[in-house]
Amino acid sequence: MTLLEAHNLTKHFPLRRGLFGADPGAVRAVDGVNFTIEAGRTLGVVGESGCGKSTTAKLVLKLEEPTAGEIRFEGRALRTLDAAGLRQYRRSVQAVFQDPFASLNPRMRVGAIIAEPLVTNESLPPARVRERVARLLDLVGLPARSAELFPHEFSGGQRQRIAIARALALSPKLVVLDEPVSALDVSIRAQILNLLVDLQRDLGLAYLFIAHDLAAVAHMSHAIAVMYLGQLVEYGPAKTVATDPKHPYTQALFSAALPSHPDESRDEIILTGEVPSPVNPPSGCRFHPRCPHVLPRCAPEVPTLRGAFGREVACHLYDTAR
Amino acid sequence: MTDRPLLELDRLSAHYVTGRGTRVVRAVDEVSLTLRPGETLGVVGESGSGKTTLALTILRLLPPAARIVSGALRFDGEDLLAKSPNEMRRIRGKRIAMILQDPMASLNPLFTVGDQVAEPVRVHEHASRRSARERAGALLRAVRIPAAAQRLREYPHQMSGGMRQRIVGAIAISCEPQLLIADEPTTSLDVTIQAQYLKLLRDIQREHGLALIFITHNLGIVARMCDSVAVMYAGRVIESGPVRQIFNAPAHPYTQALIESIPRLGGGPERLTAIDGQPPDLATLPRGCSFQARCPRVVDRCREDDPPTVQLSTEHSARCWLAKP
Numbered sequence: 229m230t231l232l233e234a235h236n237l238t239k240h241f242p243l244r245r246g247l248f249g250a251d252p253g254a255v256r257a258v259d260g261v262n263f264t265i266e267a268g269r270t271l272g273v274v275g276e277s278g279c280g281k282s283t284t285a286k287l288v289l290k291l292e293e294p295t296a297g298e299i300r301f302e303g304r305a306l307r308t309l310d311a312a313g314l315r316q317y318r319r320s321v322q323a324v325f326q327d328p329f330a331s332l333n334p335r336m337r338v339g340a341i342i343a344e345p346l347v348t349n350e351s352l353p354p355a356r357v358r359e360r361v362a363r364l365l366d367l368v369g370l371p372a373r374s375a376e377l378f379p380h381e382f383s384g385g386q387r388q389r390i391a392i393a394r395a396l397a398l399s400p401k402l403v404v405l406d407e408p409v410s411a412l413d414v415s416i417r418a419q420i421l422n423l424l425v426d427l428q429r430d431l432g433l434a435y436l437f438i439a440h441d442l443a444a445v446a447h448m449s450h451a452i453a454v455m456y457l458g459q460l461v462e463y464g465p466a467k468t469v470a471t472d473p474k475h476p477y478t479q480a481l482f483s484a485a486l487p488s489h490p491d492e493s494r495d496e497i498i499l500t501g502e503v504p505s506p507v508n509p510p511s512g513c514r515f516h517p518r519c520p521h522v523l524p525r526c527a528p529e530v531p532t533l534r535g536a537f538g539r540e541v542a543c544h545l546y547d548t549a550r
Numbered sequence: 551m552t553d554r555p556l557l558e559l560d561r562l563s564a565h566y567v568t569g570r571g572t573r574v575v576r577a578v579d580e581v582s583l584t585l586r587p588g589e590t591l592g593v594v595g596e597s598g599s600g601k602t603t604l605a606l607t608i609l610r611l612l613p614p615a616a617r618i619v620s621g622a623l624r625f626d627g628e629d630l631l632a633k634s635p636n637e638m639r640r641i642r643g644k645r646i647a648m649i650l651q652d653p654m655a656s657l658n659p660l661f662t663v664g665d666q667v668a669e670p671v672r673v674h675e676h677a678s679r680r681s682a683r684e685r686a687g688a689l690l691r692a693v694r695i696p697a698a699a700q701r702l703r704e705y706p707h708q709m710s711g712g713m714r715q716r717i718v719g720a721i722a723i724s725c726e727p728q729l730l731i732a733d734e735p736t737t738s739l740d741v742t743i744q745a746q747y748l749k750l751l752r753d754i755q756r757e758h759g760l761a762l763i764f765i766t767h768n769l770g771i772v773a774r775m776c777d778s779v780a781v782m783y784a785g786r787v788i789e790s791g792p793v794r795q796i797f798n799a800p801a802h803p804y805t806q807a808l809i810e811s812i813p814r815l816g817g818g819p820e821r822l823t824a825i826d827g828q829p830p831d832l833a834t835l836p837r838g839c840s841f842q843a844r845c846p847r848v849v850d851r852c853r854e855d856d857p858p859t860v861q862l863s864t865e866h867s868a869r870c871w872l873a874k875p
Contacts, residue, residue: 276740276741276742276743277740383828385828386828413596413597413767413829414596414767414768414769414808414811414812415596415807415808415811415824415825415829415844416825416828417811418811418813418822418823418824418825419824419825419826421813421822422821422822422824425821440740440741441813442741442815443812443813443814443815444813446813446815447813447814447822448813470815471815480742481741481742482815483745484741484742484744484745485741485770485815486768486770486771486773486774487770487773487774488769488770488773488809488812488813488814488815489773489797490772490773490774490793490794490797491794491797492773496745496749498742498745498746498749499742499745499746502710502712502713502743503740
């Protein structure tokens, strides 16, 4: 069942007008992106800094309004929701951020941090709130007495558990995970990834999982969307995309991922240059200046995302293969 | 590659003493390592395992609260612990160079890139302004920076993170050091930029035959870059040896768990092996093995006595009661 649909989702951040009023253009952070998130499943979004993955997360969380396009949640466009509908949406979609040292208020006790969404959204008697907090702590594997302590008394991994408990307080349907393990120590990452998998199975949560660690995304996701300069270049089932990438950018990205064993030799594709500015993206295919397989038509013609080899890919190389 | 080691650490210990001697943190505890010319050693560990203190110990750049309490440190046949601060200054930046994690923090925002790349050559080799300038241009080209002549006149803020880190690399190799220590050099870089940078380091290493110490928390970097690896936990090297031997047959339960906890590309959705608990506080280490609280194979002996270093093969050793040669 489709939980969330993004249709032609676009976010441009206008730049400040210059001295003589010339139109300075805009940062085209997200530019015409389509994806769906199924109930109880994980969509992984990968891409490098500036590809628009965090802006996409903010659009889904309604922390930013789209410039064009729309998001539909359970079949209804967010634009058409009234105040009560929006409140319901915000309860259904929660977030866990990268840095658990910044995302928890150091002056609040853990119990109050986890209870805050309950207190602001539901009028429950204090005893019921305490009961719910205890249940949430248990769910994320922390002892009940944690409620009395302050965030600084916990390690990074434990704090991320607290942030997850807070995100689950209102029984959401979708949790946006923006780099949830990259600030954690290696030996702790697997604990948190396992916890997230367990919670998804037990509570039927859907995840929008954003990370730059490709192996972690491939491990966690049912579907993967690869972004480059605000657009999707490849989108499909996680295993298909991760093991047999078709877009030259996806191929380079996955070949650059570090091996898990010294004998694992991938053909390293080293891209030249860096990601161009999203203010003035290249014409045609935005990847063409760095692409090792560039064709004459890549500069003038924009490739569209079309089905090929069991996934969708936006590349002129596969124009005939479809 | 000759057999004489370039760098030799023999039971080297560096401790932080705080609270007027009441708290002793054994950040580096009896570490023994050898590195041959041209070789790449990976030092792996979590935050607080002592890996950065180890690098600072080798360079003798420890903060005032820390001191080297015992052991030996030899570089190219010379005893580094016997050197005066002046002699160390002539070694640092010339014969041993270092690359730090955050390129923005290691570059001075007020000087042009050209000045900063030329500085070690001017200081260590007393080169003239003009010849240092030429060397700087050649170095920028060596780290694959396009339009090098123009970049020399620019400031760090005008460049991307990947380019800044390459400039730090250019500074590090400017005096053709024999040993380069890189402390998490790619942590702040994007995946494809990281791949570019690692390849660059490998090319530079091949061209100049320099030895490399990679300090990282990422076993993937070790798998891709290193000949040998030392795994640190709570200030100690708990396992060390050739990379393939360690990945194929890790002897210490911590190394085993660390290798199994990395998700694999193309791997299934099976559960990852997680290591329970947290890394210990170095100031309040338990008696016996420091990994005992998290170890899945702990036995009574681990809680009583320090495990010995067991030699498993000529180059592979592990500090564990369960390791058998």
